[in-house]
Amino acid sequence: MKGRWVLGVDIGGTNLVVAAVPATGGQPTSIRSEATQASRGPDDAVERIVVMANEVIEETLAAERGRRSDFAGVGIGCPGPLDLGRGVIVTTPNLGWDGFPIRTRISEKLQMPASLDNDANCATFGEWWQGAGKGVGSLVGVTLGTGIGGGYIERGRLMRGVSGSAFELGHTTINFEGRLCRCGNRGCLEAYTSGPNIAARALDGLASGRTSILPDLVGGDLEQITAETVYEALVQGDGFSTDLIRETADLLGIGLANVVNLFNPQMIVLVGGVTRAGEHLFGPLRESIERRAFPSAVGACRVVSGALPATAGVIGAAGVFVIDRVA
Amino acid sequence: MKGRWVLGVDIGGTNLVVAAVPATGGQPTSIRSEATQASRGPDDAVERIVVMANEVIEETLAAERGRRSDFAGVGIGCPGPLDLGRGVIVTTPNLGWDGFPIRTRISEKLQMPASLDNDANCATFGEWWQGAGKGVGSLVGVTLGTGIGGGYIERGRLMRGVSGSAFELGHTTINFEGRLCRCGNRGCLEAYTSGPNIAARALDGLASGRTSILPDLVGGDLEQITAETVYEALVQGDGFSTDLIRETADLLGIGLANVVNLFNPQMIVLVGGVTRAGEHLFGPLRESIERRAFPSAVGACRVVSGALPATAGVIGAAGVFVIDRVA
Numbered sequence: 001m002k003g004r005w006v007l008g009v010d011i012g013g014t015n016l017v018v019a020a021v022p023a024t025g026g027q028p029t030s031i032r033s034e035a036t037q038a039s040r041g042p043d044d045a046v047e048r049i050v051v052m053a054n055e056v057i058e059e060t061l062a063a064e065r066g067r068r069s070d071f072a073g074v075g076i077g078c079p080g081p082l083d084l085g086r087g088v089i090v091t092t093p094n095l096g097w098d099g100f101p102i103r104t105r106i107s108e109k110l111q112m113p114a115s116l117d118n119d120a121n122c123a124t125f126g127e128w129w130q131g132a133g134k135g136v137g138s139l140v141g142v143t144l145g146t147g148i149g150g151g152y153i154e155r156g157r158l159m160r161g162v163s164g165s166a167f168e169l170g171h172t173t174i175n176f177e178g179r180l181c182r183c184g185n186r187g188c189l190e191a192y193t194s195g196p197n198i199a200a201r202a203l204d205g206l207a208s209g210r211t212s213i214l215p216d217l218v219g220g221d222l223e224q225i226t227a228e229t230v231y232e233a234l235v236q237g238d239g240f241s242t243d244l245i246r247e248t249a250d251l252l253g254i255g256l257a258n259v260v261n262l263f264n265p266q267m268i269v270l271v272g273g274v275t276r277a278g279e280h281l282f283g284p285l286r287e288s289i290e291r292r293a294f295p296s297a298v299g300a301c302r303v304v305s306g307a308l309p310a311t312a313g314v315i316g317a318a319g320v321f322v323i324d325r326v327a
Numbered sequence: 328m329k330g331r332w333v334l335g336v337d338i339g340g341t342n343l344v345v346a347a348v349p350a351t352g353g354q355p356t357s358i359r360s361e362a363t364q365a366s367r368g369p370d371d372a373v374e375r376i377v378v379m380a381n382e383v384i385e386e387t388l389a390a391e392r393g394r395r396s397d398f399a400g401v402g403i404g405c406p407g408p409l410d411l412g413r414g415v416i417v418t419t420p421n422l423g424w425d426g427f428p429i430r431t432r433i434s435e436k437l438q439m440p441a442s443l444d445n446d447a448n449c450a451t452f453g454e455w456w457q458g459a460g461k462g463v464g465s466l467v468g469v470t471l472g473t474g475i476g477g478g479y480i481e482r483g484r485l486m487r488g489v490s491g492s493a494f495e496l497g498h499t500t501i502n503f504e505g506r507l508c509r510c511g512n513r514g515c516l517e518a519y520t521s522g523p524n525i526a527a528r529a530l531d532g533l534a535s536g537r538t539s540i541l542p543d544l545v546g547g548d549l550e551q552i553t554a555e556t557v558y559e560a561l562v563q564g565d566g567f568s569t570d571l572i573r574e575t576a577d578l579l580g581i582g583l584a585n586v587v588n589l590f591n592p593q594m595i596v597l598v599g600g601v602t603r604a605g606e607h608l609f610g611p612l613r614e615s616i617e618r619r620a621f622p623s624a625v626g627a628c629r630v631v632s633g634a635l636p637a638t639a640g641v642i643g644a645a646g647v648f649v650i651d652r653v654a
Contacts, residue, residue: 171620175504261492261495262496
């Protein structure tokens, strides 16, 4: 592949992030970010992405001396489901955009070739390319947020699946008689361990009479409790919130034990806000995986936190562009 | 790879099978099979395998005109866990053999290079190489028997995992509050859908007062009920057994929906005795997968019965030898 830099674009439910990333890897030379404001529609978002992209390009060229043609292209990461072949957003519940040809629009506006992959694949690839999983032979990435997603990389190649929807970890069943999931099924991993479901489980616990500082932290308005509030309460020593995070780790470990027994990977990298709970999460999580998965597979697998908390997605989006050109 | 034929050796809990398989693929030119009699120990089994192998070689050479040196080597399939690097049976609950260097022993006795892989990988590879999944880009094989295993092949390559224990499907959790599994965990897929657990669930149903012809089929000795008895009763129109197979299909579908959402494969091939239940199994199985997995992934995935009911394992064992030499 020709070119010194690649643009990365990370389209998230909260923020749009654009960065210039060295084509051979490394930290971004320039980065911009702003609120997604998804309700303004995809065309508006593309306009703002292009403005940020041009700023990022100019900043990089000014600092590093180069020409616009030194940018090989742009890699885009976006929540799905996506039609990877056509480069189209099929439908994104988190953004409310449907049937939008994101890859062509950005490619045309920037006059560069573009690639598209889903956000969880990009974050996984970012951690493998430049983060916690650098050089690892087989790696599972798990994104913990509003939803639960992930990706699998073996020998430097993302497993995309025959219709581009591989590694939908959030919608694997861990209890077919369990909690109702927003997808309509019972007992999906996401129905227990996504941010909104951690909050929902907190409300369930409070409703059943558990005492906690959580109501105080939200001024009594229980609807305001989020996974972040639970984390805050844990930091302040709240027993109920500590139990809740331990239980979350236990449940997440059941889903990850399934992953360990199916993929037997060298590493699992967790990405997302929930990982801020640190050893409160990782301690019981590792114990839960150990209880359920085969000892030889557990022994071969490191379970770690991502090393690029804010940039795995945008760096990975650029990286996916690079490998897609090379492959 | 040089050589016109490869020997396949399939070491099962019930039978030892040895076959001569064309190195470029195709049906065996000669095949032998006998009871495993595992209690006589691994050395005794190796002796008998070697006798069968020499018969198979002679029969092939007599019919096809060739020399012993036209046999490139021998591929061995065996229940695990195995140490693939050293070619050693670590421990096999089904056979009772521990720490046995099966690859070296067979290689030395036959004076041929040998490969070793687990039985589920071999059966999966057999179906991909010569069976129901010929030429498929990504294929999941599921072996249904005393245990539940499987394998995953993408672009002609088996996913073995970093410590050789990938795709232990039987020990993925579908209900963390569910039935106790022989592995010690609760709610493994195997705890519901393996042969012995189908029989155990039949006993549970009878104990709870369900009427059925099952007791008659075993002369009142309920201990004699197996998954095969349930199948026999279903064929004779037994309502309870029909329900039980439908429920089995439903539960198996939950585990396979997880596989569909994680691997997004082009095909799932089911191998093993339970598949004899035909559409009684496959109908509700496909419905169960459809209920739980993403529509785009379900639509892209064919769920079929294996095409090599007796020989997938032995053909696949030979095939694994071939790809390991080529890779």
